[in-house]
Amino acid sequence: MALLDVKDLTISFGGVTAIADLHFEVPESQVYAVIGPNGAGKTTLFNMLSGIYKPNEGSIKFQGKEIVGRMPHQVAEMGVSRTFQNLQMFFNMSVLDNVKVGCHLRTRSPIWSAALRLPSILKEERQAQAWAREALIFCGLEAYIDQPADSLPYGVLKRVEIARALAAQPKLLLMDEPAAGLNDTETVEMRNLIRRLSETGISVLLVEHNMGLVMQVSDRILVIDYGSRLAEGLPEEIQNNPKVIEAYLGGEVQYAV
Numbered sequence: 001m002a003l004l005d006v007k008d009l010t011i012s013f014g015g016v017t018a019i020a021d022l023h024f025e026v027p028e029s030q031v032y033a034v035i036g037p038n039g040a041g042k043t044t045l046f047n048m049l050s051g052i053y054k055p056n057e058g059s060i061k062f063q064g065k066e067i068v069g070r071m072p073h074q075v076a077e078m079g080v081s082r083t084f085q086n087l088q089m090f091f092n093m094s095v096l097d098n099v100k101v102g103c104h105l106r107t108r109s110p111i112w113s114a115a116l117r118l119p120s121i122l123k124e125e126r127q128a129q130a131w132a133r134e135a136l137i138f139c140g141l142e143a144y145i146d147q148p149a150d151s152l153p154y155g156v157l158k159r160v161e162i163a164r165a166l167a168a169q170p171k172l173l174l175m176d177e178p179a180a181g182l183n184d185t186e187t188v189e190m191r192n193l194i195r196r197l198s199e200t201g202i203s204v205l206l207v208e209h210n211m212g213l214v215m216q217v218s219d220r221i222l223v224i225d226y227g228s229r230l231a232e233g234l235p236e237e238i239q240n241n242p243k244v245i246e247a248y249l250g251g252e253v254q255y256a257v
Helices: 042-049 072-078 095-106 111-116 119-138 154-166 184-199 211-217 235-239 242-249
Strands: 004-013 016-026 031-035 057-062 080-082 172-176 203-207 220-225 228-233
Touching (some): 004 042, 016 042, 016 220, 031 042, 031 184, 042 203, 072 080, 095 154, 119 154, 154 172, 154 184, 184 203, 211 235, 220 242
Parallel strands (some): 031 203, 172 203
Antiparallel strands (some): 004 057, 220 228
16 A cells, blocks of 8 residues: 555646646655646645645545545644745744744643643653754754754755654655755755655655756656646656656756756
8 A cells, every 4th residue: 555645636726727637656665756847736736735725626545544624734643744845934943943843743731731831741842852853963953953043044944844844753754845946065965865764764755846856866756747647657767758858858958966
């Protein structure tokens, strides 16, 4: 059974179909990329997978359980975390506190215990801090743990956002253009981080325009165009697919990061 099973997914906005009869499967512990031109429906797809949008038709099953109809926090509780193309950061907080926000799904104390500062909540706070530090170290950010978020370069903040998503201990991580705005060195760091994620058993569903990164880290690639499935296969199959080259890549290209 696939970790994520998407069948016949369709959604329309004002009579315009953004996604049409889309189907694919994401196996466990793999990097599965979704590529396509601007406006192809990639972010709309992510919004359905994370519970922000409800499709008009179709099914999204995660570990055999239906996602459609669940609220975003319920999808997150199932084990699906997400990063965003545009940074979603608390700039008035430290790096550590930003990542601790991602631990809230793993804590159980009621709000009144926090108000009273009971021993149980203090224990959970220490645990959340340990989880956040672990996620930051995994992302190579140990040097920035206590720094304010508003003092850091863009490339570091991209990895902080990933660390925050990892703090929730997801089984599937949705990554929306993680290399957008990064320089060459930062892109290599991102590539290596994505590889480490899959090596630890976390499945990654990746939307990315950097074709060098996509071809180097992906196990399989889905190509969508105008909201519909155009092709799916191994990176080398997609790279040499005439329909993909015509619709998206625009001709012969070189893939390097």
